[in-house]
Amino acid sequence: MSTPKTLFQKIADREIPAEFVYEDEICFVIRDINPQAPTHLLVIPKRRIPRVGESTPEDAATLGHLLVTAGKIARELQLTEGFRLVINNGPHGGETVPHLHVHLLGGRPLAWPPG
Numbered sequence: 487m488s489t490p491k492t493l494f495q496k497i498a499d500r501e502i503p504a505e506f507v508y509e510d511e512i513c514f515v516i517r518d519i520n521p522q523a524p525t526h527l528l529v530i531p532k533r534r535i536p537r538v539g540e541s542t543p544e545d546a547a548t549l550g551h552l553l554v555t556a557g558k559i560a561r562e563l564q565l566t567e568g569f570r571l572v573i574n575n576g577p578h579g580g581e582t583v584p585h586l587h588v589h590l591l592g593g594r595p596l597a598w599p600p601g
């Protein structure tokens with residue numbers, strides 16, 4: 487039996503609607519449904535990697551692609567004052583969707599340390 491699709495696989499397959507900002511063969515970028523900043527995007531690999539803590543050397547190119555894509559989108563959106571990339575991992579990290587994704591937050595000053 488095949489593994490049930492994650493929320494993000496359903497979004498990638500257009501089974502659940504989302505606002506797409508970018509898509510290529512490796513990843514896609516959508517607007518977060520509950521934005522925490524004026525710009526809050528999710529950069530998501532099409533092939534599911536559950537979380538950074540379970541990534542393997544085979545995932546290196548995909549993980550690199552997510553960061554390069556985040557940088558490209560930030561430039562396109564002219565986030566010239568800066569932005570933040572976040573990957574939550576596990577319960578203490580605040581992960582709620584078990585399909586790795588990079589949050590791209592910008593458009594306002596972001597506090598440090600995070601909560």
Ligand code: 5GP
Binds near residue numbers: 493520574580583584
């Ligand atoms: P996590 O907490 O796993 O790091 O991030 C999951 C993110 O997915 C959250 O920021 C949450 O707001 C977002 N999210 C949850 N459900 C949906 C949805 O159906 N559509 C979109 N666009 N974002 C979602």
